[in-house]
Amino acid sequence: MKQRYGTPLGPTWFLGRAAYRRFMAREATAFAMAVFLVYLLLWLRSLGQGYTAYGQMIELAKHPISVFVHGLIFGAVLYHSATWFNLTPKIMPMYVAEEKVPDFWAAIIMGYLPCVAVTTVVLWAVLRSAG
Amino acid sequence: MPDTTITLDVFRFQPDGGGHARRSTDGPTFKAYRVPYHEHWVVLDALNWIKDELDGTLSYRWSCRMGVCGSCGMMVNGVPKLTCAAFLKDYYPGTIRVEPLTYFAVERDLIVDMDGFLGKLKSVKPWLIRENEKPVDEGEYLQSPNELASFKQYSMCINCLLCYAACPVVGAEEDFIGPAALAIAQRYNLDSRDQGAAERADALSADEGAWGCTFVGECSEVCPKNVDPAGAIQRVKVDNVKDWYRKLLMPWGHR
Ligand code: SF4
Ligand code: FES
Numbered sequence: 001m002k003q004r005y006g007t008p009l010g011p012t013w014f015l016g017r018a019a020y021r022r023f024m025a026r027e028a029t030a031f032a033m034a035v036f037l038v039y040l041l042l043w044l045r046s047l048g049q050g051y052t053a054y055g056q057m058i059e060l061a062k063h064p065i066s067v068f069v070h071g072l073i074f075g076a077v078l079y080h081s082a083t084w085f086n087l088t089p090k091i092m093p094m095y096v097a098e099e100k101v102p103d104f105w106a107a108i109i110m111g112y113l114p115c116v117a118v119t120t121v122v123l124w125a126v127l128r129s130a131g
Numbered sequence: 132m133p134d135t136t137i138t139l140d141v142f143r144f145q146p147d148g149g150g151h152a153r154r155s156t157d158g159p160t161f162k163a164y165r166v167p168y169h170e171h172w173v174v175l176d177a178l179n180w181i182k183d184e185l186d187g188t189l190s191y192r193w194s195c196r197m198g199v200c201g202s203c204g205m206m207v208n209g210v211p212k213l214t215c216a217a218f219l220k221d222y223y224p225g226t227i228r229v230e231p232l233t234y235f236a237v238e239r240d241l242i243v244d245m246d247g248f249l250g251k252l253k254s255v256k257p258w259l260i261r262e263n264e265k266p267v268d269e270g271e272y273l274q275s276p277n278e279l280a281s282f283k284q285y286s287m288c289i290n291c292l293l294c295y296a297a298c299p300v301v302g303a304e305e306d307f308i309g310p311a312a313l314a315i316a317q318r319y320n321l322d323s324r325d326q327g328a329a330e331r332a333d334a335l336s337a338d339e340g341a342w343g344c345t346f347v348g349e350c351s352e353v354c355p356k357n358v359d360p361a362g363a364i365q366r367v368k369v370d371n372v373k374d375w376y377r378k379l380l381m382p383w384g385h386r
Contacts, residue, residue: 002236002244003236004234004235004236004302004305005159005230005231005232005233005234005235005236005237005243006233006234006302007234007302007303007305008302008303009299009302009303013299013302013303014299016209017209017210017349019297019347019348019349019352020299020347020349023299023345023346023347023348023349027345087346087348087365090348090351090359090361090362090365091362091365091366091368091369092366092369093362093366098277
């Protein structure tokens with residue numbers, strides 16, 4: 001077998017090209033999502049453990065480091081979601097009356113709008129019950 | 132030579148030692164050439180000038196000089212480009228590094244071995260497949276403008292292989308069918324005259340097929356013909372999933 005130029009790819013293969021770095025950013029931010037889900041499970045567990053455990057979780061969440069990490073994760077999740085919303089029209093091109101909808105609008109219609117709508121409803125429900 | 136020149140750092144590799152005073156064991160090296168700078172020159176013009184004036188042993192492929200034949204693809208400063216469409220002025224006054232397309236075996240200098248690609252292309256049966264061929268005297272298979280539009284973009288591929296040199300999956304998995312061949316398969320699957328989707332399904336749904344793609348998307352960025360192979364591959368995946376469910380829910384159904 002002939003050696004192929006540029007292979008094998010090393011562990012830092014993605015550093016060499018801007019496009020590869022963007023890809024890695026997109027994929028790596030999914031990790032933040034996973035971390036947050038584990039964190040949600042911890043909340044759920046503390047709920048089962050009773051009032052004191054839940055109170056401790058609240059105290060923990062108020063800590064400046066926790067607030068900072070929440071911010072980081074939120075940013076990463078926003079970035080990750082936006083990259084996929086932008087890619088959706090490529091995966092599922094949108095047609096209206098046999099005319100292709102421009103990718104920009106298709107991303108808004110299929111991704112951003114539903115996301116904003118669902119977020120609004122959830123926020124409204126949460127804030128209403130809190131207030 | 133005009134006052135202004137530009138330097139090309141060109142990848143040289145001649146496995147047989149060639150006319151180039153090197154043995155095969157030397158491995159690849161770069162050689163710098165100073166070339167006259169003209170605003171209207173492309174990298175291919177500079178290579179032709181080197182071959183004519185400085186070093187006749189330099190080997191590379193080209194033909195049309197107008198972005199149609201797809202034979203002049205090389206890495207230009209690390210990015211896959213058609214060298215007949217890469218203007219010197221976009222790099223001047225810097226040095227231009229010219230290499231063979233990455234992830235391919237090098238035959239000699241800037242020429243890569245395309246055989247692997249041609250085999251992959253053939254594996255997706257890139258031609259119109261009919262269950263029953265209709266006799267020639269019954270005329271052609273008609274198609275509406277909308278039916279044509281549904282796949283036209285994917286049919287513009289010139290097999291230049293820039294997308295393969297852009298794809299890290301190609302680099303990591305030698306057997307990955309790759310962007311262009313998958314886009315071309317989708318082109319035939321979308322063609323209203325074609326009935327061969329089932330025959331292509333195995334190749335497309337294999338690990339080396341569409342699912343090998345991790346959607347880096349760089350193939351579509353470098354494609355000189357706006358084929359958007361990345362988009363085509365994701366659509367292959369969507370079709371694949373639909374097929375899977377269809378078979379699951381209606382195992383008796385003939386697709
Ligand atoms: S899909 Fe584009 S980049 Fe890839 S071989 Fe075809 S024309 Fe070249
Ligand atoms: S020489 Fe034909 S595409 Fe560049």
